[in-house]
Amino acid sequence: MIWTYLLKLALLLPLVCGLLFGCLWVWRKLETRLPGASGDRMMAVRETMMVSPGLRLAVIEFEGRKLLVAVGRGGVTLIDKAE
Numbered sequence: 001m002i003w004t005y006l007l008k009l010a011l012l013l014p015l016v017c018g019l020l021f022g023c024l025w026v027w028r029k030l031e032t033r034l035p036g037a038s039g040d041r042m043m044a045v046r047e048t049m050m051v052s053p054g055l056r057l058a059v060i061e062f063e064g065r066k067l068l069v070a071v072g073r074g075g076v077t078l079i080d081k082a083e
Contacts, residue, residue, distance in 0.1 A: 046059045055072045068080040
């Protein structure tokens with residue numbers, strides 16, 4: 001009985017540790033692609049606000065300028081620019 005426990009432990013413990021290590025490695029690789037992750041991107045979405053179920057306003061910063069855009073089912077429309 002104790003031998004079966006030790007055999008299961010010897011087989012499953014490295015498997016669980018390997019899965020944990022693999023998940024942490026994948027998380028580190030994909031972390032820069034998550035929304036809100038800081039990096040050296042030229043463009044950043046600073047704030048969004050839902051106006052109606054089909055329309056959202058977004059403030060996008062690009063090259064030091066802030067752009068207010070409306071994003072809806074029909075596409076993206078520039079509303080205003082600010083320096």
